[in-house]
Amino acid sequence: MxxxxxxxxxxxxGFLHVGSARASLFNWLFARQTGGTFILRIEDTDAERNRPExxxxxxSAMTWLGLDYDEGPFLQSExxxxxxxxAEALFANGYLYACDCTREEIDERLKHHAKPGYDGYCRDRQVARSERTALRFRVPEGGVTVVPDLIRGDVTFPHDSYEDFIVVRSNGVVLYPLANAVDDRSMKITHIIRGEDLLPTTPKQVMMWEALNHCDGIEPVDHPHYAHLPLLVNDxxxxxxxxxxxxxxxxxxxxxxLSDAMVNYLALLGxxxxxxxxxVGRDTMIAQFRLEDVSHSPALFDVKKLLHMNGEYLRMxxxxxxxxxxxxxxxxxxxxxxxTNYEAPWTERQFDPALxxxxAHLVQERVGTLGEIAAMVSFFFLDDVPYDEAAFDKxxxxxxxxxxxxxxxIETFGSVEWTAVVLHDATLALGTAFDLVLRKSxxxxxxxxxxxxVGPPLFESMELLGRDEVIRRLRAAVARAGE
RNA sequence: GGUCCCAUCGUCUAGUGGCCUAGGACAUCACCCUCUCAAGGUGGAGGCACGGGUUCGAAUCCCGUUGGGACUGCCA
Structure with a gap:
């Protein structure tokens, strides 16, 4: 390959974030279109925040969305x-230095300065490494780092705006910017497609990638292409x-x-x-997707449009x-x-699959989600009609x-032919007798x-329910009204 | 505060200097259809943030302003 x-x-x-899902989708589309390889890597180095399970x-969410990966899942913790x-190589080559400052000490020193961050206090102090020292990256003085971005073009960051950031915590854990770069190097990643929120940290990764390329005993690796996707925002x-x-x-x-609707909607964001x-289906997306065409500006995640689109898919x-x-x-x-946490409104005994x-076709064109079905058809299966009290009173x-x-x-329905058409006509005639239009009767x-x-068409529903059950319900309603 | 990103209807977007009297979709409004509710159909309202430039010509290119956002952790 x-x-x-x-x-x-x-x-x-604990769950797949919709923003992550979209990032995953765009990676997947790009890989599938170019005949590339899509890799799943779980970034679980922060033991305190991550739960292995x-x-x-x-x-499972990716499987549901149909985003199949070719390699992985790899666990970063391994x-x-x-x-x-x-990290050792970077340290040995002078790119990293030990620092024993605590956050409190730094804040104290920086109290009177406008600029937060780190002041470079330990940069030239030759602090001996211990279990109290973290390792910081020696950010080059002056100059800039350019991030080549397939969506936005070259983005230039001045080195002055970066403090000497921590690369290895005092407990020995290598932090995200380096761990990420190291894994991308070893996995031979060629294109890094991710959220725009990571753009400001990208220069750190580029600087370390470059530093690694100059370390003794380390094979240089070409820098990857970057593509930072616009953020997903709320209202x-x-x-x-x-x-x-x-x-x-x-x-x-x-x-x-539906998975297809979700994927289609997510693709439309950006x-x-x-x-x-x-x-459009996945095939069309794969054929037409271009990183260069991705929008630059943030997109609002609009559930209303998702709901509409889901209805369209349901009806297809x-x-x-x-x-x-x-x-x-x-x-x-x-x-x-x-x-999860869902119960059907009826029991297995009450439910009639054939009915x-x-x-089904009566509700298929009326619902926006599969979750709306049960409430709409529960009266078919429940022995006691689930009355809407306000409607009943009125x-x-x-x-x-x-x-x-x-x-x-009750009298009329006892003897008419039991079809929707006849029931419709009978109700119409009944209405006429009481001087009511059909909508009222x-x-x-x-x-x-x-x-x-509100609900599915009445006369079809009555036909399916059967004469005996309908008459039983009419009698029950009359009795109930007389109480 | 600093660095960076962004800017077309309320929302998602098409648009890559003349095809724009700015197109589509969601939402919204009206009408039609109709046994309720939906769905469906037809139509309407609604936008290039602002100011300068460049050009014969700018939504499209440049600069500035304004506005929004991201980042700024011994998180990722």
Whole structure:
């Protein structure tokens, strides 16, 4: 394999962040288009923040999204020896120096200076290394580092704006900028595609990459190409927050968003396919994707548009596919995967798969997510109609005409041919007798049969429910109104 | 404060000097369809942040202003 090599390198925080998912998607699209290699690397060096058991959430979310990787997952925690060796080489070649300053001491010294950070106090003190010393990188004095970015062009950073940053903590852990660069070198990464928030730290990595290339005994490696993707922001125009914003990909899956819709929507954030069509499959995205075409400005993650797009995808499904996709929400007990903290409104005994199959097309064009299905069809399976009290009061309990109409309906429906068309006509005739238009005459019947005023088409629903059950419900509603 | 990034309808975007009277999508409004709710159809409103330049010609190139954001940790 001689194509580009790219990697997705998330830290395991318990779920896949939508911003990370998009970064992963763009890496994947680039790799698939160029015949390159897509590598998954879990950045778990910060033992205090990372939970080993959490990276499973990342791989399962990626699998759901269809972002298959060619190598990995590699755990950065298993590459610690490499990091340490590189740090030693940098130290031996004079690029790193020991520092025993505490944060307090530095703050004290810098109290009267406007510029925060580090003052270079230990730069030339030849401090002996100990378990109290960290290793800092000797940032070149003067000059600049240029980051070649495929999306933004060359970005120039003056060295003066960088303090001598810490590379190795006093406890021996090699920090992100070096660990990341070392792994990218050993994995022969050619293109680093990641979020724009990492752009300011990129010069550190470039400087260390360059320093490594000049260390004795280390084979020089070509610098990679960079591509910094625009940030995903919330309606405050701030970077998506793990605390305040719904960012877990898993939660969208739980709500019943389709993988294809999610991927399509994510791709549209910062990129767009040719022409006026936005609904495009993975093949089209792979064929048309260009890093050069990626937008420069932050994009707002708009759930409304995602919801619309999901509805479009839901409606493109055949009824069979729709029924299949709905299983985790309508029959979770028989489903391999099921949404977390979810319970169907009915029991396995109450649920009738054959009936659901017949009902499915009635809801397929009405829902935005698979998670909305159950509430819409629960009246088919529940023995006790789930009444919307406000609707019941308004259309039945406090309406004497409606009560009389229901009584007539019970009589009429007892003998008519049991098809949606006939039921429609019968209700129309019933309405005429009471001087009501169909929209009015169907309301109390709908409420009595389904419990609410909104839902799937009434007459088809009644046909599927059957004469006996419908009449039972009409009687129950009349009795209930008389209580 | 410093460094860097960014700037087309409310939102996501098309647009790479003349095809722009700025196109599409979501949201929104109206109408149509209609047994409810949706879905669907038709139509409307809505934008090049501002100021200078360059050019015969600028949404597109340059400069400045303003505004927004990211980073600035012994996190990643």
């Amino acid at each position: 001689t194509g580009p090599r790219v990697r997705f390198a998330p830290s395991p925080t 959490w990276f499973g959430a990342i791989t 590459l610690l020896a490499d990091h340490a060796a590189s 405050q125009r701030k970077k998506l927050s793990k605390r305040k914003d719904p960012v877990a990909v898993e939660s969208y899956r739980d709500q019943g968003y 990129w767009s396919p040719k022409g006026d069509v936005e609904i 499904l055949t009824t069979e596919q729709f029924v299949e996709a709905a299983q985790p929400w309508v029959a979770p007990w028989g489903s391999e995967w099921r949404p 659901f199959r017949q009902v 259309t039945i309990r406090h309406d004497e005409v409606a009560k009389a109409l229901l009584a007539s309906a 169907q309301a109390p019947i709908r409420c009595a049969v389904t419990g609410t005023l």
